Amino acid sequence: MPSATPLPRGPSHLALFGAEDLLRGPGCPVCRYVAEAGDRFLGWFALEAHAEASMITRLCQSLGLCPVHTRALLRQPGADGRMTAVYRYLLRAAARHLVGGTSPSGPCLGCARDAEAAQRVVDTLLTGLQDQDLRERYRDVGGLCLPHLRAAVPRAGRRLAVWLAGEAAAGLATGPPDPAAITGDHDADTGVRARLRAALPAVMPPAAALGCGICAACLAGALADRDALARAAADPGRPAAGKTRAGLCPAHLRDACYGPAGRSADPVTTDRVLAEESERVAAWLAELASPPELRSAFRKPRGKPGSECLACEAAGAAEASQLTAIAGLFRPPGLCLRHVIALRRRDPRSAEAVVRAAGLTTQVVLGEIEEALRKRTWAYRHEPRGREMTAWQRAAALIDGRVYGGGPPGPL
Ligand SMILES: [Zn+2]
Ligand SMILES: [Zn+2]
Ligand SMILES: [Zn+2]
Ligand SMILES: [Zn+2]
Numbered sequence: 001m002p003s004a005t006p007l008p009r010g011p012s013h014l015a016l017f018g019a020e021d022l023l024r025g026p027g028c029p030v031c032r033y034v035a036e037a038g039d040r041f042l043g044w045f046a047l048e049a050h051a052e053a054s055m056i057t058r059l060c061q062s063l064g065l066c067p068v069h070t071r072a073l074l075r076q077p078g079a080d081g082r083m084t085a086v087y088r089y090l091l092r093a094a095a096r097h098l099v100g101g102t103s104p105s106g107p108c109l110g111c112a113r114d115a116e117a118a119q120r121v122v123d124t125l126l127t128g129l130q131d132q133d134l135r136e137r138y139r140d141v142g143g144l145c146l147p148h149l150r151a152a153v154p155r156a157g158r159r160l161a162v163w164l165a166g167e168a169a170a171g172l173a174t175g176p177p178d179p180a181a182i183t184g185d186h187d188a189d190t191g192v193r194a195r196l197r198a199a200l201p202a203v204m205p206p207a208a209a210l211g212c213g214i215c216a217a218c219l220a221g222a223l224a225d226r227d228a229l230a231r232a233a234a235d236p237g238r239p240a241a242g243k244t245r246a247g248l249c250p251a252h253l254r255d256a257c258y259g260p261a262g263r264s265a266d267p268v269t270t271d272r273v274l275a276e277e278s279e280r281v282a283a284w285l286a287e288l289a290s291p292p293e294l295r296s297a298f299r300k301p302r303g304k305p306g307s308e309c310l311a312c313e314a315a316g317a318a319e320a321s322q323l324t325a326i327a328g329l330f331r332p333p334g335l336c337l338r339h340v341i342a343l344r345r346r347d348p349r350s351a352e353a354v355v356r357a358a359g360l361t362t363q364v365v366l367g368e369i370e371e372a373l374r375k376r377t378w379a380y381r382h383e384p385r386g387r388e389m390t391a392w393q394r395a396a397a398l399i400d401g402r403v404y405g406g407g408p409p410g411p412l
Helices: 029-047 053-062 067-074 079-100 109-128 132-141 146-155 158-173 179-183 188-198 216-233 250-257 267-288 291-299 310-326 337-346 352-375 387-399
Strands: none
Touching (some): 029 067, 053 109, 067 387, 079 352, 109 146, 146 179, 146 267, 179 267, 188 250, 250 267
């Protein structure tokens, strides 16, 4: 009888032997490595880590993951049973925060792992690029995408940084702009975001008409994000002489370029957005090549392009003004727990009604989660299943409304 396949003991780090391995195929080596490391993390979570005490403790500290990583967990096969159990712990932690007046701390575990993987691979690559032979190969495979170039420049020695900037500038100058080189690799979440954005209402509905499970602040942010993205994709004309228009972050650039089916149906818009970004980056690269600016780039590691984003800023401002409007209302609209806690941090007195309502909603969803878990046990498996079986999706939206892009919870 064949033995069972052994489960992994941990999120085995990908073997990283040297820069030579990283430069075996075309495309940005950091994007490729980080994507593979991310897949391994998600696989390990699904197989084993979701039931480990240390993982649950970490998740409770940060009250789950960021929207992108949460969506990845919710879309995994078998997520319903797994995430129902995970959200029982997260909702209990959320209830403790609401009662105790505390806030979750700690970054998204998935983002922290991605950043760690990216740093590891950038350092390996930079060490390898001291070797002239590898520089030839770097050129052949197309080199780093621009977001990862920005991460690499402050970690490289001055000479290597100038060489990297020169290579990128030469790449930008030849041929039409390449979306993957300018925005980083197209990730699976881009298509999900596009679908969620397409399902948003045309304008903000009145508070009384907000559906169940919708966070008013997340919806306002999502609408502002969508509209800012549409404005950036429309042809706004060239900025006035001597002025540069703020750009988009890599994720929003990808959103402007890709639709649910991959490449956007409107290549004219895509090409215009990419051409604008490539102009902005070319100016930054030209500055980098001169020593004083290079030194300032070391001080400001993120550099100019991509460090401010029209769509992110518009979403943040809309969320903040929605929270201001809600504070102190006698009958406040629904908010996700992330926004309830943010409102309480800003103004504890006027948030009292909101916190009370959020505590009640949390207990209702927690009750549904407990019921779903009961029906998943062997003894009660034949009982008819109802609405409680999708409580894990409502729990995700209750904790952070951005998981469903400001829209109602449901299948992703
Ligand atoms: Zn990359
Ligand atoms: Zn994350
Ligand atoms: Zn929210
Ligand atoms: Zn952005």
